[in-house]
Amino acid sequence: MNYFHFPLEDWTNSFVNNWLLPVMGGFFNAISDVLGAFIEAVTNLLIAIPPEVIVLILIVLSWRIAGKGLALFTLIGCIYLGSVELWPAAMQTVAIVLVSTLLSVIIGVPVGILTATSSIMDKIVRPILDFMQTLPSFVYLIPAILLFGLGGVPAVISTFIFATPPAVRMTSLGIKQVPEDVVEASRAFGTTKWQLLFKVQLPLALSTIMAGVNQTIMLALSMAVIASMIGAPGLGSTVLSGISTVNVGLGLTGGLGIVVLAIILDRITQGLGKRF
């Protein structure tokens, strides 16, 4: 099948080495600095707050949003995290999940709105989303390290790439699902485009958008272990060191921690989505 040689590898490397790094390096450094500072601030905040306070807040939240069962689970889960000395690691993971989810929502929701209202945007964005979701995450770990160095920043960036598509897709779906007759009636009364968006479309799409945010959070958590390979701190790195030292017990301990976080975050955000 090799009718001709396609030097994609060489091209890409010379593009990265000759243009991306020397020319755009400053730009990426700036992003890296801002994002890094933000992640550090969130992490420090979460670690500075006494665990008991965070647990109490989580229990109240899960009780009000999802009921007694989840509140009990949250209590047991958090006691587990403390008793295996993984509380700080859990908070580091939560910080990265929070920051990357925030980034995904800030960028994903507006893009979702655009794709719902413009078919041209939809045609442009759809293949990009497919690409983001199907490209093996290891592939973009490499440029992430090159551009942003090791640590939390490349982790957030690659988590963002992996976890944003559901936020875009569900926002778009939610807005398209607003009944045509409701939109028409609103227009007939003299609704402007912005009023239509904020008073009609977004409120009616909110539960679908929340389902997208829930998916984003779950995907972000599932990236925790992979992101630890490029130096992201947290429960992922616990599992990673379990793998590299063939320590089954350590792997399980860290893995269960991730499961605990996943269940708590999933149930709380799902419950929030149903409220709208």
Added chain:
Amino acid sequence: MLVNKIEVNNLTKIFGSHPQQGLKRLKDGEQKNEILEKTGMTVGVNQATFAVKPGEFFVIMGLSGSGKSTLIRLINRLIEPTDGEVLIDGKDITKMDTTSLIETRRKKLGMVFQKFGLLPHRTVLNNVAYGLEIQGVDKQERFEKAEKAIEDVGLKGYESSYPDQLSGGMQQRVGLARALANDTDILLMDEAFSALDPIIRKEMQDEILHLQNKLGKTVLFITHDLDEALKLGDRIAIMKDGRIVQVGTSEEILENPANEYVSNFVKDVDRSKVLEASHVMKKPEVLMTYKDGPRVAVHKMEEAGASSIFVVDKEKNFKGLLTIDDAIRAYKEKIDLEEVLITEIASAAPHTPLHDLIGIAVEAKYPITVMEDGRLLGIISRVSILSGLVLGKEKDEVTSS
């Protein structure tokens, strides 16, 4: 001076890839189905022209696919017209920029939809206040106006309910209140009652007539139901294949259908519900001023070959019925005419539908009187009801009195 609230001239909508090309074909005289066959484009509305006067209840009637729903959406530009003009209070809405279009929709055009189109996440009060909210009217004022509109449509007490907690009829009342709250002169109603069951529909029809009377709105009402059109419309436009084939009052349309399509349409109409007492009444055969004595009465009855006579005073106020026997008795026994008059006679208002008169006519011994403010306008015999049902309006109206 502005005579028309809404004026529609040569309004055309062609759906498809090259509407201008379709328009040219249309203007060259090609038919809707030819254009569809040759170009694949659909002619939604075909050069419609009509005008609606202030305070008029104007109904556009057509079967599904006749273009009536497209037409009403062209009027507030929910659908962009291909050609023609729509004058709202003399201003052409088709040429307005976005700002003035939105302003016109807010201030002049209220609309009620077949599928209600209520905001499911808002309470009744917030739905009704929506139109004012987007205009930036402050909370207190818009809630006051919304409250009043809710009261007008009979939904007081449901302000904090959500649309899905209400029945279809009540939801449509909310839709109506939302349109009323904006206090626009014009109400566009798109099959507003078609989704409701028959009893509720009748109720809403009576209600909208009452409200229109009270508030003096200009109403443009779309329906596929001829009975509804005939009941509500001051004038009716009949649409077929995007064209308006006839405009007229219900009587004109029933009596002089413009073409076969319309006459086929109206042939099964229940005339008893459309025709009113004033359409079939006759001027009383013999009249008599109250001052005339029994001798004159008998004489007049003999002249007319009648056995009874209706008695009115100088102002034409109805006094009663005098039979020839009573007149002779009054003459012989020298009693006052007033004492022998039969006053218990069935009467009807000029706008009473024939349908309601049938029952009365069966029971009544004497003709039914048609009265307005105590004045005798005419009488209706059983024969005139029957001939009205069969022939429509009485052709050989007696004009002499």
